[in-house]
Amino acid sequence: MTRQSSPGVVLHVCTRYQRGGSERRIQDSMRALPGLRHHLVVGADSDVELARRQTSADRVWLAPSLVRPLNPVRDLAALLSLWRLIRRGGYSLVLSHQSKAGVLARAIAAVPGSPPVVHSLSMASFGPGYGRGENWLFPRVERALGRSTAAYCVVGQDLAERFREVGVPPDRLHVVRSGLPLPAEVGPREEARRRLDQRHGTVPGRQLLCYVGSLEPRKNPLLLAQVLRELHDRLPDPPDLLVVGDGPERDLLVGRLDELGLAKHAVLTGHLSDPALVHDALRGADVTVLLSRTEGLPQVLVQSAAVGTPFVAFDVEGVREILDLGARGSAVPLDRLDDVVDAVTRWLATDALAEREPVADLGSWSPSTIGARYRAVLEPLLGGAVPPGGQPASPSS
Numbered sequence: 001m002t003r004q005s006s007p008g009v010v011l012h013v014c015t016r017y018q019r020g021g022s023e024r025r026i027q028d029s030m031r032a033l034p035g036l037r038h039h040l041v042v043g044a045d046s047d048v049e050l051a052r053r054q055t056s057a058d059r060v061w062l063a064p065s066l067v068r069p070l071n072p073v074r075d076l077a078a079l080l081s082l083w084r085l086i087r088r089g090g091y092s093l094v095l096s097h098q099s100k101a102g103v104l105a106r107a108i109a110a111v112p113g114s115p116p117v118v119h120s121l122s123m124a125s126f127g128p129g130y131g132r133g134e135n136w137l138f139p140r141v142e143r144a145l146g147r148s149t150a151a152y153c154v155v156g157q158d159l160a161e162r163f164r165e166v167g168v169p170p171d172r173l174h175v176v177r178s179g180l181p182l183p184a185e186v187g188p189r190e191e192a193r194r195r196l197d198q199r200h201g202t203v204p205g206r207q208l209l210c211y212v213g214s215l216e217p218r219k220n221p222l223l224l225a226q227v228l229r230e231l232h233d234r235l236p237d238p239p240d241l242l243v244v245g246d247g248p249e250r251d252l253l254v255g256r257l258d259e260l261g262l263a264k265h266a267v268l269t270g271h272l273s274d275p276a277l278v279h280d281a282l283r284g285a286d287v288t289v290l291l292s293r294t295e296g297l298p299q300v301l302v303q304s305a306a307v308g309t310p311f312v313a314f315d316v317e318g319v320r321e322i323l324d325l326g327a328r329g330s331a332v333p334l335d336r337l338d339d340v341v342d343a344v345t346r347w348l349a350t351d352a353l354a355e356r357e358p359v360a361d362l363g364s365w366s367p368s369t370i371g372a373r374y375r376a377v378l379e380p381l382l383g384g385a386v387p388p389g390g391q392p393a394s395p396s397s
Contacts, residue, residue: 009037010382011091011115012057013082013105015068015098017046019271020214021122021155021178021299022097023054028179029095029120029153030056031367032374036092036382041085043067043078043101061085068100079104083111091115092382099125103141109148116150116381122178122296123155124162128334129218129293129316139166146172151377156297158317176373177365180299181275182306186283189308189356193284199277200242200267202284207239207348210285210309212278212300213292215247220291220314222249223337225256227289228265230341239348241266244281283307287347292316293334301329305360310350312343327360 010033012026017040030038040057042048043066052060065077082104086094094117096105102119109117126138146168153176154160160173197204209228215221224241232238243253243266250268257266272278282288288304288311297318304311305327313319315331323329330343363369 008035009039009089009091011086011089011094012038012040013066013094013096013101014040014046014051015043015066015100017042017048017051019050021180021296022120023051024178024180025120025122025153025155026095026097027055028176028370029374029378032371033378033382039089039091041066041082041101066100066104068098075100075104079107083108086114093118093378095120095378098122103145106145106149109150117148118151118153118378118381119145119149121152121154121159121163123294124159124296124317126166127162127294127317143167150381153374153377154296156318156321158321159296162317174373174377175364176377177370178297178299179367179370180302180365182303182362182365183276183279186307186358189283192280192307195280196242196284199280200269202242202267203240207237208242208285209239209344210242210244210281210288211290212244212281212288212303213290214245215243215249215253217249218292218294219247220293221247221253222256223291224289225253225260225262225266226337227291227340227344228257228262229260230337231344232262232265234341235345235348238265239286239344242281242285243268244270244272244278246271278303279307282309285309287312287344288329289340289344290314291340295319297321301327302362302365305329306358306362308356308358310347312340312347314340322360325360325362 017023038057039059040055041061041063042051044064048060048062063078063081065074067074086108092115094105094115096102096117097120105117108114126135143166152173154173155178157175160175163173164170196202202208211224213219228241257263282304288309290298290313295316295318301311301322305322311329314334319331332339332343
C-alpha cells in the first residue's frame, strides 16, 4: 500500500521532555522550519505542559508506554503505538530525540513506505563512562540502525567521531549545535560577583568554584564535595562552592558536604530559570567545575567560555572541542580527582584570572547558524514539503 503523505507535517519523538539539551534541540529544529507544522510525542516521564509551553508544536501527545529503562513489554507497546501513529499521520519527516525514542523511530524507518527519520544526538549510550554491557550492545545497535537513519544531527564533532568509529556512515553525520542562551555582552566580573554575594550569600573576597547542572548520578555531583575537601586540606585560603541546579542527588550532596565539615562553605541555589542569573554565577566564580562521566558536548562549559571563566572537567566528549575553540580550561582523565584538584589549584593561582575576558570562538552557537544547519540537513529530505516562500502545503486530514 502506498503511504499517503501529508506534506509539511513533521513528527518529533522524545523519550522524556523535561529541561535540558535534548529539549532545546527540539525547539531549535522546530524554529528552523517555521513554515511547517510540527507534532510532538513525549514519553511517560515528561512534563507535557512544559513541552506545550516551550515548543511550537501544533499537537503534543503523551505516550505512556515510552520509558527510558529497558522494558520489553512497554517497549513493544511503544513501538506499535508509534508505528500506528506514523502510518496514520502520513508524516513527511520524523525527528527522534534521545536514545529510546531514537531506537523505536529508526526501527520503524526500516519498514518500506515509512518517512525518513533523522536522529538528534546529544550524547552517546556507550563509551568510556559506560559499563561493559552498554559498550557491547549499543555500538552494535547503532551500526544496525545507521542503515535506516536518513541523517544524524550531532551536537559536536567529538560525538560524531564516536559514531563514525562504530560504523555509522560518515556522510550522514552532521554537526548542529544545541541552542542555548549566551550573554549579548559581558560586564565587569566584580559586578557579577557582588550580585552573587548579595543574592545568594556567598562570602565576599573568597574564591569560588561553580557547578551548573542537574544533580544526577551521571554528573557525579557528590564528587564536588570531595574536591572541595581536598582543596581545603591543601590551600591556606581555600575556595567556597556555588552549586546551581537541582536533581535527585541534592540531599545526598548536602549530607556529604555536612559530613566533610563543609556545609558553611557551599551554597546551593536550586534551579535558576533566568539565564542572566546563570551567567552571573559563572562570571562571578573563579573556576567552573564539571565532573560528568559522559557528555555529548557540555553546554555549561560553552556558557563558561562565553563569560570568560576557566573550567576544569573530566575529559569526556566535547571538552577538548571547546578548548580547541579557544576556551580557557583543563581536561582531566576520567575519575582522576587528584588531577582535578591540581588543575583547579593552578587556575586559582594563575594571573589569567585577572583578565577573564571571553576569547573562545562560539559563532557556531548563534541561532542563525543553528537554524541554517538544521535546514541544510532537513530540507533535502522533505522534498516538496517546503514550498516556495517557506509556507507548507495544507496537510490532509
